[in-house]
Amino acid sequence: MIFLKLILTSLGRHRIRSFISIAGIAFSVAAMLTIVTVLQGAVGMFSGILSSDSEIIVFERNVSDLFFSNVSPEAARVIAGWPKVQHADPVLFGIVSSLDHPIVTCFGVTSSDARIRNAAWLRGERADFGQHADDVVLGERAAEFLNATLGAHVQIGHGTFHVIGIVRTANGFEDGGVFMPLKSAQDFFHKDGSSVITIKLRNKDEGAAFKSEVKAKYPNLIALEDEEFTHSYSQFKILKATAWAVGGCGLLLGGLGVANTMIMSVFTRIREIAILRVNGFSTSQIGGTIFGESALVALLGAVTGLVIGTAFLFALKLIPSLHGYVDVSIQPLVVLTVIVLALFTGVAGALYPAIYAMRIRAVEALRFE
Amino acid sequence: MRALATETASERIVLQASDVWKSYDDGAISVLNGVDLEAGEGETVALCGPSGCGKSTLLHLLGGLDEPDRGRISVNGTKLSPQRSRLHLLRHEIGFVFQLHNLIPGLTLEENCLIPTVAAGVDRETARARLLQLTSLTGLDHRLGQRIQKLSGGERQRTALCRALMNKPRILLADEPTGSLDEQSSAAVFSLLLQLVETEGLTLVMATHDRAMAARCDRLVEMRNGRIYEPKSV
Numbered sequence: 142m143i144f145l146k147l148i149l150t151s152l153g154r155h156r157i158r159s160f161i162s163i164a165g166i167a168f169s170v171a172a173m174l175t176i177v178t179v180l181q182g183a184v185g186m187f188s189g190i191l192s193s194d195s196e197i198i199v200f201e202r203n204v205s206d207l208f209f210s211n212v213s214p215e216a217a218r219v220i221a222g223w224p225k226v227q228h229a230d231p232v233l234f235g236i237v238s239s240l241d242h243p244i245v246t247c248f249g250v251t252s253s254d255a256r257i258r259n260a261a262w263l264r265g266e267r268a269d270f271g272q273h274a275d276d277v278v279l280g281e282r283a284a285e286f287l288n289a290t291l292g293a294h295v296q297i298g299h300g301t302f303h304v305i306g307i308v309r310t311a312n313g314f315e316d317g318g319v320f321m322p323l324k325s326a327q328d329f330f331h332k333d334g335s336s337v338i339t340i341k342l343r344n345k346d347e348g349a350a351f352k353s354e355v356k357a358k359y360p361n362l363i364a365l366e367d368e369e370f371t372h373s374y375s376q377f378k379i380l381k382a383t384a385w386a387v388g389g390c391g392l393l394l395g396g397l398g399v400a401n402t403m404i405m406s407v408f409t410r411i412r413e414i415a416i417l418r419v420n421g422f423s424t425s426q427i428g429g430t431i432f433g434e435s436a437l438v439a440l441l442g443a444v445t446g447l448v449i450g451t452a453f454l455f456a457l458k459l460i461p462s463l464h465g466y467v468d469v470s471i472q473p474l475v476v477l478t479v480i481v482l483a484l485f486t487g488v489a490g491a492l493y494p495a496i497y498a499m500r501i502r503a504v505e506a507l508r509f510e
Numbered sequence: 511m512r513a514l515a516t517e518t519a520s521e522r523i524v525l526q527a528s529d530v531w532k533s534y535d536d537g538a539i540s541v542l543n544g545v546d547l548e549a550g551e552g553e554t555v556a557l558c559g560p561s562g563c564g565k566s567t568l569l570h571l572l573g574g575l576d577e578p579d580r581g582r583i584s585v586n587g588t589k590l591s592p593q594r595s596r597l598h599l600l601r602h603e604i605g606f607v608f609q610l611h612n613l614i615p616g617l618t619l620e621e622n623c624l625i626p627t628v629a630a631g632v633d634r635e636t637a638r639a640r641l642l643q644l645t646s647l648t649g650l651d652h653r654l655g656q657r658i659q660k661l662s663g664g665e666r667q668r669t670a671l672c673r674a675l676m677n678k679p680r681i682l683l684a685d686e687p688t689g690s691l692d693e694q695s696s697a698a699v700f701s702l703l704l705q706l707v708e709t710e711g712l713t714l715v716m717a718t719h720d721r722a723m724a725a726r727c728d729r730l731v732e733m734r735n736g737r738i739y740e741p742k743s744v
Binding site: 143144147151412417423503 | 570597600601606608613614615617621625626628629630
């Protein structure tokens with residue numbers, strides 16, 4: 142109790158300095174939480190597109206990005222015919238620009254594709270999809286930003302398309318995308334195949350056998366279960382690493398703030414530390430008060446940061462232009478990691494001040510005015 | 511010249527400095543030059559002498575806060591050695607009172623007094639009982655929850671006295687304990703100090719400029735230029 146009181150008293154003596162340190166950690170944590178959650182949400186959404194009513198995706202081996210993958214129509218046709226495959230949906234991803242919108246994601250899909258089947262059709266009829274080469278279906282948000290209604294013609298890239306439906310999906314990327322018949326997409330993007338094939342097996346347990354079969358028959362292709370893909374896809378890895386690195390830099394700055402606070406705290410308490418030594422405090426007990434102080438600053442900062450970060454994420458979700466893109470499902474592991482990192486930062490920031498405090502010689506410090 | 515324990519004191523020597531030397535700045539400033547001092551159990555010893563003669567330094571060495579360049583310090587018959595025994599010394603065997611009260615601002619009287627018990631890992635109930643005993647003896651039992659800033663100078667010094675005695679040390683080292691108080695408070699605190707020393711059966715070694723106070727101790731030891739000149743029985 143006295144330990145806690147010593148810590149609180151020390152923090153309370155320099156309230157503004159303590160507040161600034163806590164704020165430093167809080168904003169770092171909030172930034173890390175926001176960046177990581179948004180990016181994980183984006184990764185989750187992209188994974189969601191691929192795993193829509195499927196458990197395995199097949200794509201070209203050793204491509205740096207799925208947009209560069211090209212799976213031949215013949216492979217798609219053969220794989221679809223394998224007995225263990227319930228259905229195989231070739232999907233072609235493409236990115237084009239439209240008026241005022243530099244990035245519009247296009248999905249070339251067949252009329253039987255799960256994305257078309259499972260979407261809520263707000264306008265138009267599902268049966269009309271794929272009837273004509275220039276027909277497209279817009280995600281709800283894409284219809285908004287393209288200012289398009291059912292029956293309208295929209296300029297997408299260098300082509301003009303006829304809107305035959307508007308759909309709502311749970312996925313932000315799909316909601317902001319354009320669905321076009323696979324053949325039209327192949328022509329539009331000058332590709333003869335598809336980016337991926339999403340596979341649903343008749344028996345989920347045959348995943349390993351299916352992957353081996355793909356490897357044996359099509360050495361240039363790779364089949365991965367959805368979770369495997371999410372963990373191994375280099376773009377996701379880069380995104381996640383970037384998110385943690387940016388967040389980590391923020392925390393590093395927060396840690397420097399804690400270090401500064403603790404150094405000042407120790408320097409202004411030299412005599413007090415000497416008094417504790419004279420009254421029997423060991424060096425580890427002295428260190429404990431310093432580390433405890435920094436840990437408390439870090440913990441308060443982490444909790445405050447989590448609150449700020451969560452509020453910020455909810456605020457982002459309310460922005461119409463980001464609708465569907467921000468997934469505010471904060472993962473407990475992320476929260477735990479952020480708290481642990483904040484505490485580590487706080488403790489690391491107190492390392493030098495604690496060592497300094499532990500080395501203070503009572504007899505010299507008692508002369509310190 | 512050796513300052514030996516008085517014949518009236520117990521035979522048992524609890525504090526002993528033998529040929530103790532101390533200097534600072536790599537020997538440039540010589541503070542103690544071969545000091546010998548003994549204090550018997552229950553004895554009160556006053557160290558007198560001009561400022562800078564080495565009284566405080568000697569007290570720091572006796573209390574294990576500093577190490578002599580040469581010579582031997584023994585407490586209760588055991589030579590002081592680095593770290594561990596010093597910690598035990600500060601926690602259980604020796605209490606310090608300084609000219610400045612050296613209390614921690616922001617904490618209450620009670621919290622300040624409990625610091626040594628926290629350091630020594632004394633259980634809460636025992637510590638609390640000791641606190642009530644000492645604050646009752648020093649007339650501070652009604653001020654337990656007061657922050658240090660709200661106490662008078664005399665009360666602060668009495669609090670420091672309580673804190674020094676919390677872990678029931680057998681030796682009390684006092685460095686001009688009333689030096690920062692007015693005459694009236696000074697007399698009151700010193701009387702209380704002697705009363706506590708007697709009640710608790712402590713050995714007291716006190717540095718002071720106040721000859722009248724020194725005269726109330728069992729023995730007066732004169733220091734000059736880092737040496738003990740002569741023991742004077744009072």
